[in-house]
């Protein structure tokens with residue numbers, strides 16, 4: 001094996017897609033493969049998800065969209081972020097649906113449709129309370145009136161109406177109720193503007209799994225696709241897809257009082273064995289996890305000691321028999337003693353997506369079951 005590598009278990013992605021598709025009921029499933037499939041490899045995840053019940057792909061940059069098309073993925077695809085200077089010609093030629101949440105973007109899309117002779121498939125994005133992308137309620141009448149005009153001119157088709165939830169984890173949340181009401185108002189505004197979006201969508205992973213009233217025609221699943229349980233305190237049977245592991249490069253027996261790594265912030269309290277593992281903050285081991293983080297060696301949890309370096313960490317394996325070439329597992333499904341991305345997130349004070357998307361580009365991704 002490589003010195004360090006990430007196994008991506010596509011069977012787990014398949015399992016999670018099937019589970020999500022079942023939860024979605026009659027709604028279609030969009031596999032959100034932004035950020036290189038949350039670090040798992042966008043094309044491989046996309047193919048697997050599409051083979052197991054997903055029918056849409058979701059991305060957040062023109063480069064991601066065109067790369068997936070170049071990789072041979074022809075499924076319906078939605079893009080919801082692009083620079084203000086985007087011309088949309090390439091996206092329209094590539095048959096990518098475009099999210100629009102402002103008048104300038106709508107005009108640019110209509111102009112591109114005129115230039116390219118491709119009817120642009122547009123999903124209008126309503127800001128229902130999250131204050132990220134999308135048009136706020138005051139803008140809906142004008143934006144939708146123009147959308148209707150461009151539709152009548154044969155330039156665009158308003159295929160979708162959508163929004164995103166700030167908190168789908170807490171079913172009784174007041175903000176969630178406000179967003180649901182605002183989304184209903186957006187749908188009404190579309191009817192008033194005589195738009196007829198056939199694809200209404202709102203749900204992310206958490207909403208798909210526990211808020212049936214948010215499923216509409218399509219759900220957009222990220223996190224759950226990769227096996228991260230999206231609702232704190234609940235488990236839906238998802239399987240984490242990524243395992244990050246590395247070979248032990250070196251071991252040494254050291255006496256009590258031995259300094260470890262920079263500072264040193266850590267000094268051994270007893271005679272012990274230290275193991276050097278080639279994973280550092282450049283590979284996504286969070287520096288702020290120092291003092292809490294563990295890896296698994298031979299299925300045994302061993303603490304990361306001393307500061308996390310850019311390229312390496314030191315593991316205190318105690319009296320465990322460890323030799324160079326043995327495998328240290330940073331994270332995985334948690335079925336063989338190894339920590340999960342969710343545990344790393346707790347140690348680092350962040351969320352599991354941050355851990356998964358932080359796994360560095362120099363760690364090669366390998367596909368298949370862990371061997």
Ligand SMILES: *Cc1c(COP(=O)(O)O)cnc(C)c1O
Nearest residue numbers: 032164204205220221222223224
């Ligand atoms: C990332 C993203 C999703 C996926 O959310 P998860 O909580 O990871 O399922 C859905 N919709 C939008 C707009 C997103 O940016």
